[in-house]
Amino acid sequence: MNMDILHGIEGAKAAKGLTVVIDVFRAFSLACYVMGNGADKMIPVGDLETAYQLKKRWSDSILIGERGGVIQPGFDYGNSPAAVLNVNFHGKTVVHTTSAGTQGIVNAVQSDEIVTGSFVNVGAIIRYIQQRRPQNVSLVAMGWGGEEPADEDTLCAEYIRDGLLQRQVDFERIRHFLRYDSQTYSFMRLDGEASAPKEDFDLCLSLDRFSFVLSAQKDEQIGQFVLHRIDA
Numbered sequence: 001m002n003m004d005i006l007h008g009i010e011g012a013k014a015a016k017g018l019t020v021v022i023d024v025f026r027a028f029s030l031a032c033y034v035m036g037n038g039a040d041k042m043i044p045v046g047d048l049e050t051a052y053q054l055k056k057r058w059s060d061s062i063l064i065g066e067r068g069g070v071i072q073p074g075f076d077y078g079n080s081p082a083a084v085l086n087v088n089f090h091g092k093t094v095v096h097t098t099s100a101g102t103q104g105i106v107n108a109v110q111s112d113e114i115v116t117g118s119f120v121n122v123g124a125i126i127r128y129i130q131q132r133r134p135q136n137v138s139l140v141a142m143g144w145g146g147e148e149p150a151d152e153d154t155l156c157a158e159y160i161r162d163g164l165l166q167r168q169v170d171f172e173r174i175r176h177f178l179r180y181d182s183q184t185y186s187f188m189r190l191d192g193e194a195s196a197p198k199e200d201f202d203l204c205l206s207l208d209r210f211s212f213v214l215s216a217q218k219d220e221q222i223g224q225f226v227l228h229r230i231d232a
């Protein structure tokens, strides 16, 4: 199995084989919370305009996402796991657009298969890749806005790589580093006023809270990717 760690939107464009598009803070942690709370389907889209069009098409769909970390006009929720933690999404279609995570999915055009990546379902991702036994695995760490590397996404890519190589990884060291030594914590502006409630930090680092992977498959009828939950 060949494994590559790639970065950002350019990395997503270059990704081949089974591609894990990783966004820990917060897009693909949030996606697990939403699907875990029963959403029927989740549609990751690139641009805001598409999100609004889909909302017009299905008026009972739910819009979730951000730009610059901030919830957009007409959206039901921001990109915050804390905001959706206790929301029942049963039977709902959720449209999701973010600055980095969903951009990775729509740009991974050379991939054979795409799954989302985060620490909240990282064990399931490793097991899924082991079951699929692909020749090539691309681990795409989306980073800040899909442009600047972010520690948490790179660390998650390395965690998956090390899991596949059966190396031990100390997750508590990762958590401590992200909380106290990385720029991540201040970049998230967890000050209660800005975009990310401080609970998001722990919710995004709730290791292996979910035992499913989210596979992004193109739905030709809708013309968009749809996330499917696969138990692993």
Ligand SMILES: O=C(O)[C@H](CS(=O)(=O)O)OP(=O)(O)O
Residues within 6 Å of the ligand: 023, 025, 026, 027, 028, 066, 067, 068, 069, 070, 079, 098, 099, 100, 101, 102, 143, 144, 145, 146, 196
């Ligand atoms: O909402 C977030 O936390 C981020 C904002 S940004 O990428 O850092 O600008 O979006 P995400 O797509 O979840 O990384």
